Amino acid sequence: METEHNVDDSQALLEQVNRALANATPLLIQGSNSKAFLGRAVAGEVLDTRGHRGIVSYDPTELVITARAGTPLAELSATLAAAGQMLPCEPPSFSPAATVGGMVAAGLSGPRRPWSGSVRDFVLGTRVISGLGKHLRFGGEVMKNVAGYDLSRLLAGSYGCLGLLTEVSLKVLPVPRRCLSISLEMDRARALSNLAQWGQQPLPISAACHDGQRLHLRLEGGEGSVTGAHDRLGGEALDPGFWAELNEQQLAFFDVGQPLWRLSVPNNTGVLDLPGEQLIDWSGAQRWLKSDADAEVIRALARTVGGHATCYSHGLIDSPFQPLPAALLRYHRQLKAQLDPQGIFNPGRMYAEL
Numbered sequence: 365m366e367t368e369h370n371v372d373d374s375q376a377l378l379e380q381v382n383r384a385l386a387n388a389t390p391l392l393i394q395g396s397n398s399k400a401f402l403g404r405a406v407a408g409e410v411l412d413t414r415g416h417r418g419i420v421s422y423d424p425t426e427l428v429i430t431a432r433a434g435t436p437l438a439e440l441s442a443t444l445a446a447a448g449q450m451l452p453c454e455p456p457s458f459s460p461a462a463t464v465g466g467m468v469a470a471g472l473s474g475p476r477r478p479w480s481g482s483v484r485d486f487v488l489g490t491r492v493i494s495g496l497g498k499h500l501r502f503g504g505e506v507m508k509n510v511a512g513y514d515l516s517r518l519l520a521g522s523y524g525c526l527g528l529l530t531e532v533s534l535k536v537l538p539v540p541r542r543c544l545s546i547s548l549e550m551d552r553a554r555a556l557s558n559l560a561q562w563g564q565q566p567l568p569i570s571a572a573c574h575d576g577q578r579l580h581l582r583l584e585g586g587e588g589s590v591t592g593a594h595d596r597l598g599g600e601a602l603d604p605g606f607w608a609e610l611n612e613q614q615l616a617f618f619d620v621g622q623p624l625w626r627l628s629v630p631n632n633t634g635v636l637d638l639p640g641e642q643l644i645d646w647s648g649a650q651r652w653l654k655s656d657a658d659a660e661v662i663r664a665l666a667r668t669v670g671g672h673a674t675c676y677s678h679g680l681i682d683s684p685f686q687p688l689p690a691a692l693l694r695y696h697r698q699l700k701a702q703l704d705p706q707g708i709f710n711p712g713r714m715y716a717e718l
Contacts, residue, residue: 369439370418372432374491374499374530380411381528381708382497390711393524395434395463399470401678403523403685403713413465416530419443428488430533433465440464449536452480456611465529471521474611475571475582478631478646480537484520491531492519495704499530518699524710525718526703540570540584545606546599548579552644553635555579559647560632567593571607574644575617582607610645617643622654623680625662629671638665659683685714693717 384391390408394400417434424447431440437457444450454474455467468490473482489503492515503516519529550558555574562569568589571582580602583590609615618624622640629636631649636642639662640655653673655662659681666673672686688696693715700707700718712718 371415372418373416373434374432374493377411377413377416377528377530378493378497378499381493384409384411384708385495385497385706388706389708391528391708393469393528393710395466396436396459396461398457398459398462399466399472402470402674402676404682404716405679406710406713408708408711411528413463413528413530414461417463420531422447424449427536427538428533429536430489430531431464432531433463433468433529435464436460437462437464437467444536445539448539450539451486451534452476452537453483453486454480454607454611455483456613458612464532468520468529468532469522469524475573475607475645478649479570482520484517486535487516487520487532488535489533490516490519490529492526493528493530495527495706495708503533515703523713525700525714527709542583542585542587542590543570543604544583544590544594545571545602545604546581546583546594546597547602548581548597548599549577550579552576555644556632556634556648563631563647567597569593569647572645572647573606573610575615576641576643580606615643617641617652617654622656623675623677625653625655626674626676627651627653627662627666627671628674629666629669633669633671636665636669638662683715688715 391411392406392408393411393413395413414434416432418432419435420430420432422429422443429440429444437455438460441451454476456472456474468483468487471483491499491501493499519526552574559572568583568585569581570584573580583593628650633648636651638653638655639657640653643652645652653662659675663673663686674686675681675684696718
């Protein structure tokens, strides 16, 4: 039975896609628009997924939940929390109205990412309307791969450029029995050195951030392991709400000012001399940077350590995502041509060539 919180609107979505194909009309896929600031602007007819919503199935004993793309992420999280479970990748919302489809399309993960995995790692299966006007199912509700590309996981982080996601099945996990956040005073170099060492040891760290003066850690697991780690590391108590504020970019660091960049760098990368104010996340693998420096300067610095940089300030530059090498761009274009031959889905959202 359909209610206002559980509506299968897939037929209407399929009809809109097929009309767009018939008329060669580009489509701007959106849910709540909470992540519209990421990527390039898209000119097209709006395709709103929010009418297609609801939890399709959820079996806490199987650790799998299936939801329609327009389902509010907050609703899915509340359903899991009521059963003592969670999405371990901690996807940020940036809005109370953020949707499950937008979560997968953006593929963004929170502070627990290095220890639990990304959004992509928890996608088991999807239903997708392709650029051939077909409503297809990929994967399933168990952890398995399919021949060729794992299309369900390719959709994570594709920003709607490969097809219209209508439904997703996700692996979930129990909430840790104990969670404790602590803060230790130390400089950036010492923090990165300690994190590199601790990463080789059985410490129950599930988040690590350095704000320039202090290293903030989250310890999660059994009572004994968390208590033991706290006794060993010491530190002052930290408000656990810090991690949600970091994840949702609500810390003072993220206040409007200089352009915001996200640098993804290899684990164990040391101190980087970056032109601006920086915040270290993901135990050093993610560096947030506020800087007026030229985009190529920032990206060149990221490349020197084997990383890349994404601009989070909308409209600042034409290519917010770091341009792809020629060979990789060719693969992206071939995949786009296979799944969206007319190029109607979010054209140019990630790269002008797509």
